Amino acid sequence: QQPVQSPQAVILREGEDAVINCSSSKALYSVHWYRQKHGEAPVFLMILLKGGEQKGHEKISASFNEKKQQSSLYLTASQLSYSGTYFCGTEEDNDMRFGAGTRLTVKP
Amino acid sequence: NAGVTQTPKFRVLKTGQSMTLLCAQDMNHEYMYWYRQDPGMGLRLIHYSVGEGTTAKGEVPDGYNVSRLKKQNFLLGLESAAPSQTSVYFCASSSLRQGTNSPLHFGNGTRLTVT
Numbered sequence: 001q002q003p004v005q006s007p008q009a010v011i012l013r014e015g016e017d018a019v020i021n022c023s024s025s026k027a028l029y030s031v032h033w034y035r036q037k038h039g040e041a042p043v044f045l046m047i048l049l050k051g052g053e054q055k056g057h058e059k060i061s062a063s064f065n066e067k068k069q070q071s072s073l074y075l076t077a078s079q080l081s082y083s084g085t086y087f088c089g090t091e092e093d094n095d096m097r098f099g100a101g102t103r104l105t106v107k108p
Numbered sequence: 109n110a111g112v113t114q115t116p117k118f119r120v121l122k123t124g125q126s127m128t129l130l131c132a133q134d135m136n137h138e139y140m141y142w143y144r145q146d147p148g149m150g151l152r153l154i155h156y157s158v159g160e161g162t163t164a165k166g167e168v169p170d171g172y173n174v175s176r177l178k179k180q181n182f183l184l185g186l187e188s189a190a191p192s193q194t195s196v197y198f199c200a201s202s203s204l205r206q207g208t209n210s211p212l213h214f215g216n217g218t219r220l221t222v223t
Binding site for chain 1: 212
């Protein structure tokens, strides 16, 4: 079953913040976050494992609440280069399922 | 440093034709995956493999077959292409089991159009 992402799309001005949410109806082993630019392959951002840890990548961080089966991606002081579609991925058994994506547009 | 290589990059098929997409990885990864990406649908898992000689169905396996005869290669076959299979196909690989710090490495995709 695919995880559910929200919102579907976000438009920001440079320097603004955004939060992208990912939730699942199943217990999660881990949550992955990827970013995809138009016409390119998805690129790995970070993995969050059980334990409610937070991680950071540049000015992008994420949290994982395994009890609520949710993860959130935080983008602070957004830059033009952050534009793209963000996907969360959740592990089920031996496979990896992805959400439908959140399209982020950062404008000057 | 090739990583994950997909061939071909583009293909146009007529309804009913068959074809095979090849995915090759040089990272000695155990796990390999085939996804299709359609607008608004994200990445949907077609089939995957947890090691040489193994395959398993994902979310949308109908109309596709796969084989993993060698650890480094994962083939996706369409026996009788249909317009609904028009999509961008991504292959990915990863090294370790679930719950570990092992990201997916994606190929650059194959854009398939079925007319």
